[in-house]
Amino acid sequence: MPVKNAMTAEFLRSAFGGESMAHMRYLVWAETAEKEGKLNVARLFRAVSQAEWVHAKGHFRVLGGDIADMAVTAGAVFGLRSTAENLEGAAMGEDHEVDQMYPAYIAVAEAQGEKEAVRTFSFALAAEKQHAELFRKARAAVLEGRDIELEGIYVCPLCGHTVLDGAPDKCPVCGMGKDRYERF
Numbered sequence: 197m198p199v200k201n202a203m204t205a206e207f208l209r210s211a212f213g214g215e216s217m218a219h220m221r222y223l224v225w226a227e228t229a230e231k232e233g234k235l236n237v238a239r240l241f242r243a244v245s246q247a248e249w250v251h252a253k254g255h256f257r258v259l260g261g262d263i264a265d266m267a268v269t270a271g272a273v274f275g276l277r278s279t280a281e282n283l284e285g286a287a288m289g290e291d292h293e294v295d296q297m298y299p300a301y302i303a304v305a306e307a308q309g310e311k312e313a314v315r316t317f318s319f320a321l322a323a324e325k326q327h328a329e330l331f332r333k334a335r336a337a338v339l340e341g342r343d344i345e346l347e348g349i350y351v352c353p354l355c356g357h358t359v360l361d362g363a364p365d366k367c368p369v370c371g372m373g374k375d376r377y378e379r380f
């Protein structure tokens with residue numbers, strides 16, 4: 197059932213905008229990482245970009261198809277810097293979602309009885325915590341002049357749960373089966 201309350205709808209549109217930008221930003225930064233020879237960092241950016249696409253799609257689906265004007269204010273990095281700086285910017289963006297944005301959006305959606313909005317915001321919140329940690333780990337490696345070491349990065353297609361080195365049997369956030377995870 198589509199969202200009924202104006203404030204939850206506003207937050208869904210805002211989150212859709214923010215996730216859409218993060219999706220695109222990480223794809224551009226993946227290219228930069230490739231040019232710097234950090235191929236695993238590039239894979240990480242592509243995997244997380246996919247998770248943000250999953251979040252954007254989830255938020256979009258909960259909106260009921262209303263036509264609305266929406267200016268998205270994004271306190272985020274615009275443009276290219278070095279991969280170490282891009283990773284720092286990425287971690288800061290994820291922290292903002294984890295500390296500020298999603299807890300507030302979830303609280304409002306809960307107060308307004310918007311169960312589907314609570315679900316899609318909660319899926320994103322869980323994944324963004326992982327993203328912040330993964331970007332910090334990658335940044336530490338790049339600052340030491342290394343690429344990150346990883347076998348594969350796995351992204352849940354329903355909630356964007358993002359893990360290194362093998363998907364869990366069941367997604368701990370949404371229950372999706374292991375074979376559905378996308379590998380990067």
Ligand SMILES: [Fe+2]
Pocket residue numbers: 244247248290323324327
């Ligand atoms: Fe994220």
Ligand SMILES: [Fe+2]
Pocket residue numbers: 352353354355356357367368369370371372
């Ligand atoms: Fe999941």
